[in-house]
Amino acid sequence: QKASEVADRILEVTPVQVSAVSKYSSANSDDSSESKLLKELKLLREEVKELPRSRIFSRNRFNSRNRGKSPKPAASNLCWYHNKFATKARKCIQPCSFQENLNGRE
Numbered sequence: 001q002k003a004s005e006v007a008d009r010i011l012e013v014t015p016v017q018v019s020a021v022s023k024y025s026s027a028n029s030d031d032s033s034e035s036k037l038l039k040e041l042k043l044l045r046e047e048v049k050e051l052p053r054s055r056i057f058s059r060n061r062f063n064s065r066n067r068g069k070s071p072k073p074a075a076s077n078l079c080w081y082h083n084k085f086a087t088k089a090r091k092c093i094q095p096c097s098f099q100e101n102l103n104g105r106e
Contacts, residue, residue, distance in 0.1 A: 077096070079091075079094070080093065082096055
């Protein structure tokens with residue numbers, strides 16, 4: 001009860017404060033800001049429309065450049081599998097000069 005009396009007394013002594021916020025702007029600045037935003041939005045939409053085409057084009061170029069060709073024997077007369085995987089090769093293409101066949105695999 002004493003706390004409420006103190007609170008009441010504080011409210012009696014403290015002047016009431018009113019805070020107000022107002023926006024100052026002219027109609028022209030609002031219109032120009034809105035116009036700028038609309039122009040930017042339009043440009044962004046056009047850029048987004050172009051994205052899928054450029055990504056597909058770039059992905060196809062990337063894939064075709066890195067797509068491997070059929071395995072070719074190396075200059076050392078090893079088949080592609082033994083040239084790449086050595087003793088871990090699971091296949092062999094003749095003619096191949098690889099000698100070690102410990103796993104019984106061809």
